[in-house]
Amino acid sequence: MMEEVRDGGGQRWRRSLMEEVRDGGGQRWRRSEMEEVTDGGGQRWRRSEMEEVTDGGGQRWRRSEMEDVRDGGGQRWRRSVMEEEVSDGGGQRWRRSVMEEVTDGGGQRWRRSVMEEVRDGGGQR
Incomplete structure (x- = not known):
């Protein structure tokens, strides 16, 4: 599903949503969503989110989220x-x-980036 709204002056709002289910031996469910707002002068705000579950012998759950803000003069904030x-x-x-960046x-x-990891494969880490 995709929605979009525009005015005559260059402003735009856009949103897309996608959901997927597969079973070709390895099962997968995935959902992604993106939202974006832009004005005519180069400013942009964007957010995207994705979640996925797979089972193809080993189970995996994954989620990612991103947010990005830009102005027309080259400044940008991203997380x-x-x-x-x-x-x-x-x-x-x-x-x-987690990663955060300002330019x-x-x-x-x-x-700035931070990474955390926990493992248990017999020997914990």
Whole structure:
């Protein structure tokens, strides 16, 4: 499903939603959503989210989220989060990563990233 609204001055709002179910031996369910707002002067706000579950021998659950804001002069703020859980014959694993980034129009950039991971494959980590 996709929705879009525009005015004559360059402003736009857009949203898309997708859901998918598959079973070709390895089952999968996936849902993704994206929303975006732009004006005529170069500003943009965008958010996307995705969630997925698969079972093709080993089970996996994954979720990611991203947000992005830009102005017309080169400044940008971005944040993304990814979370994943995997369980297969070798054990379980949970992982989460977060990234945040700020850039200005003059080439400067600040970035922070954090990654967490927990494993249990007989030996915990």
